Amino acid sequence: MEISAVLLTLFIILVAAKIGGEIAEYFKQPAVLGELIAGVVVGVGALGLVKESDFINILAQIGAIILLFEAGVTSEYESFMKVKLWAFTVACVGVVLPFIFGYFVSHYYGLGVIESIFVGATLTATSVGITVRVFQDLGRIKSKEAQIVIGAAVVDDVIGLIILAVIIGIITSGSVSVINILRITGMAAFFLGGALIVGNVAAPTLLKFVHQMRVRGVLFVFAFAFCLIMAVASQAVGLAPIVGAFAAGLILSRTEHKEHVERQIKPVADIFVPIFFIMMGAAVNVSYFNPFNPANHSMLVFAALLFAVAVAGKLISGWAVFARVNKLMIGVGMMPRGEVGLIFAAYGLSHKIISQPLYVAILVMVILTTFVTPPILKAIIQRCPPNS
Amino acid sequence: MEISAVLLTLFIILVAAKIGGEIAEYFKQPAVLGELIAGVVVGVGALGLVKESDFINILAQIGAIILLFEAGVTSEYESFMKVKLWAFTVACVGVVLPFIFGYFVSHYYGLGVIESIFVGATLTATSVGITVRVFQDLGRIKSKEAQIVIGAAVVDDVIGLIILAVIIGIITSGSVSVINILRITGMAAFFLGGALIVGNVAAPTLLKFVHQMRVRGVLFVFAFAFCLIMAVASQAVGLAPIVGAFAAGLILSRTEHKEHVERQIKPVADIFVPIFFIMMGAAVNVSYFNPFNPANHSMLVFAALLFAVAVAGKLISGWAVFARVNKLMIGVGMMPRGEVGLIFAAYGLSHKIISQPLYVAILVMVILTTFVTPPILKAIIQRCPPNS
Numbered sequence: 203m204e205i206s207a208v209l210l211t212l213f214i215i216l217v218a219a220k221i222g223g224e225i226a227e228y229f230k231q232p233a234v235l236g237e238l239i240a241g242v243v244v245g246v247g248a249l250g251l252v253k254e255s256d257f258i259n260i261l262a263q264i265g266a267i268i269l270l271f272e273a274g275v276t277s278e279y280e281s282f283m284k285v286k287l288w289a290f291t292v293a294c295v296g297v298v299l300p301f302i303f304g305y306f307v308s309h310y311y312g313l314g315v316i317e318s319i320f321v322g323a324t325l326t327a328t329s330v331g332i333t334v335r336v337f338q339d340l341g342r343i344k345s346k347e348a349q350i351v352i353g354a355a356v357v358d359d360v361i362g363l364i365i366l367a368v369i370i371g372i373i374t375s376g377s378v379s380v381i382n383i384l385r386i387t388g389m390a391a392f393f394l395g396g397a398l399i400v401g402n403v404a405a406p407t408l409l410k411f412v413h414q415m416r417v418r419g420v421l422f423v424f425a426f427a428f429c430l431i432m433a434v435a436s437q438a439v440g441l442a443p444i445v446g447a448f449a450a451g452l453i454l455s456r457t458e459h460k461e462h463v464e465r466q467i468k469p470v471a472d473i474f475v476p477i478f479f480i481m482m483g484a485a486v487n488v489s490y491f492n493p494f495n496p497a498n499h500s501m502l503v504f505a506a507l508l509f510a511v512a513v514a515g516k517l518i519s520g521w522a523v524f525a526r527v528n529k530l531m532i533g534v535g536m537m538p539r540g541e542v543g544l545i546f547a548a549y550g551l552s553h554k555i556i557s558q559p560l561y562v563a564i565l566v567m568v569i570l571t572t573f574v575t576p577p578i579l580k581a582i583i584q585r586c587p588p589n590s
Numbered sequence: 591m592e593i594s595a596v597l598l599t600l601f602i603i604l605v606a607a608k609i610g611g612e613i614a615e616y617f618k619q620p621a622v623l624g625e626l627i628a629g630v631v632v633g634v635g636a637l638g639l640v641k642e643s644d645f646i647n648i649l650a651q652i653g654a655i656i657l658l659f660e661a662g663v664t665s666e667y668e669s670f671m672k673v674k675l676w677a678f679t680v681a682c683v684g685v686v687l688p689f690i691f692g693y694f695v696s697h698y699y700g701l702g703v704i705e706s707i708f709v710g711a712t713l714t715a716t717s718v719g720i721t722v723r724v725f726q727d728l729g730r731i732k733s734k735e736a737q738i739v740i741g742a743a744v745v746d747d748v749i750g751l752i753i754l755a756v757i758i759g760i761i762t763s764g765s766v767s768v769i770n771i772l773r774i775t776g777m778a779a780f781f782l783g784g785a786l787i788v789g790n791v792a793a794p795t796l797l798k799f800v801h802q803m804r805v806r807g808v809l810f811v812f813a814f815a816f817c818l819i820m821a822v823a824s825q826a827v828g829l830a831p832i833v834g835a836f837a838a839g840l841i842l843s844r845t846e847h848k849e850h851v852e853r854q855i856k857p858v859a860d861i862f863v864p865i866f867f868i869m870m871g872a873a874v875n876v877s878y879f880n881p882f883n884p885a886n887h888s889m890l891v892f893a894a895l896l897f898a899v900a901v902a903g904k905l906i907s908g909w910a911v912f913a914r915v916n917k918l919m920i921g922v923g924m925m926p927r928g929e930v931g932l933i934f935a936a937y938g939l940s941h942k943i944i945s946q947p948l949y950v951a952i953l954v955m956v957i958l959t960t961f962v963t964p965p966i967l968k969a970i971i972q973r974c975p976p977n978s
């Protein structure tokens with residue numbers, strides 16, 4: 203790709219993101235909703251100004267990594283640790299219910315057992331980016347509710363890994379390998395536990411050493427490099443890179459350099475994060491939503507059913523917290539689906555487990571959960587005083 | 591390219607850059623020299639940790655764009671305009687002398703007329719990135735000398751364009767098209783003049799409008815987007831993208847938001863700029879410098895000759911300023927050669943105007959000017975009090 207084309211695409215993305223965000227805020231909506239819609243407008247489906255390319259897609263993924271890193275740095279480690287049990291229960295309920303609901307809806311709709319299991323699995327994993335941005339846009343990223351949702355999304359990711367392994371096992375060998383499941387769970391737990399324990403011991407010492415270096419920007423660059431290597435490590439054990447980035451941020455949030463890193467990462471996030479949300483919007487193919495195309499009808503009906511159970515399953519998960527928090531806020535925060543569901547669906551499509559219309563229905567469900575969450579979450583947050 | 595591989599490469603680049611920079615500063619050298627050498631070490635020629643890829647190369651180019659944007663924002667518009675006449679004379683002398691010297695050295699060495707003209711042309715254009723970084727590393731980016739060198743490099747780029755057009759004309763049609771030269775000069779002058787005039791009128795109004803927007807980071811993101819679009823525009827008229835980026839920075843330096851943009855661009859530059867210098871180092875093939883390989887001897891001798899006249903021609907250009915400035919500092923600041931010379935050389939090689947060993951000799955000359963400038967420039971700057 204030519205440098206000019208890249209620079210022009212970045213220009214369009216950034217301007218569209220900020221105009222979209224501004225319009226959204228004018229209508230008292232979170233900026234991220236405006237960015238998503240701006241993405242649809244400039245994307246392939248509509249104006250076609252922003253085309254997907256490897257370069258922009260990688261930048262978008264780095265945007266998601268920086269978003270979660272920033273969320274981690276902004277968090278309070280201690281308050282995050284306090285809610286970790288609730289995060290776990292929310293994650294479990296939020297995986298089990300959508301899975302069961304999805305299975306029965308699909309089965310009732312006439313799909314086979316394997317197909318129905320597969321559809322259920324695509325509903326399980328929360329895509330936390332949207333929720334993080336809404337909490338950020340409204341200045342509530344440090345609230346208990348936000349911390350529980352992020353924690354639950356991390357656990358979610360681990361469970362998602364296990365489910366995928368189980369399903370692949372069932373499909374390829376017809377059986378479930380307990381050893382394989384234990385291995386995956388062990389590796390993920392080892393990474394998360396290890397990262398937090400080693401990180402908490404090593405990070406302050408390493409930062410003290412880095413702090414003695416004098417070259418420009420060294421502290422911030424090392425903090426950012428730490429985020430990158432944690433993202434790589436988490437990908438290496440099979441988790442999403444954003445899990446590692448969040449853990450890196452969380453570890454740094456305990457050091458004395460928290461505020462410095464927080465201040466420096468902000469402009470970097472301002473540039474990178476919109477790329478993620480614009481590209482998320484740009485990937486939406488608006489023609490699927492055309493109700494005048496009869497070919498879409500049965501797909502849209504099934505997508506609507508999936509959407510209903512996807513929302514219901516996650517909403518209920520908020521009530522898995524027995525502490526004094528806003529349960530509805532947590533449930534809504536868990537609603538967005540994203541990459542993990544799409545990865546499942548793409549796997550199913552390429553292995554001929556699910557059909558093309560079924561794949562599109564899952565895609566539509568993901569898009570709907572993404573777009574409805576910001577306005578609903580904002581309405582709930584605003585009815586709830588900050589220190590509840 | 592896989593996301594993990596990209597993140598790992600970025601990690602290695604950032605850590606290597608900061609360690610290299612730190613070691614350089616320990617030995618009282620500018621950080622940029624350390625980054626270049628760190629690039630050689632981790633690059634393909636040595637450890638092979640950092641491989642070139644489209645993605646990283648584009649990020650490196652964006653790094654150069656951000657470097658010049660930052661230099662522009664940090665500049666004082668009025669003091670830059672005061673030295674513009676001197677920048678022009680330095681550029682002219684600094685183009686003419688290396689061209690003549692290069693021509694005669696090549697001709698004396700037995701090359702044909704066309705070949706000798708070509709070699710002369712590869713010596714003309716200054717690569718300003720290195721010099722900007724040294725002035726930045728030493729806190730002298732606002733000095734008259736720095737402003738003259740940057741201005742001369744901009745003019746340089748325009749002259750480089752014209753020379754390339756002339757040479758291509760001579761080679762393809764055997765004659766020089768005056769109309770073509772006027773067209774190119776006109777477009778470049780139109781862009782630079784137009785950008786500064788329109789920019790100075792439009793930017794404050796636009797920024798006042800943007801300032802009323804409330805969404806997070808909007809002012810900085812629009813400033814950055816302005817840099818991107820100016821880089822695209824300057825590329826469109828045939829100039830280097832960094833010329834447009836510098837002009838964008840210069841325009842913003844006149845607005846009331848100068849300090850805000852300066853503060854916000856810094857962490858972004860901290861991440862991107864090292865990629866440029868590490869990749870510059872990583873592109874160095876150390877095997878060319880092996881004196882024990884007889885195949886290198888004649889090439890290295892010619893490279894040494896080219897290096898000598900390349901340095902001499904630019905050094906003298908410093909004395910084209912009749913004001914009270916440090917002429918040696920300007921001359922040394924003009925020494926580094928880079929992309930433009932390499933683009934010329936690559937064109938010559940692919941059109942069979944110059945031979946492969948000649949191409950390598952030009953490459954070695956570029957590398958030498960790049961690596962010797964930082965220590966020499968630093969020594970001169972430190973002997974010269976800040977307000978001379």
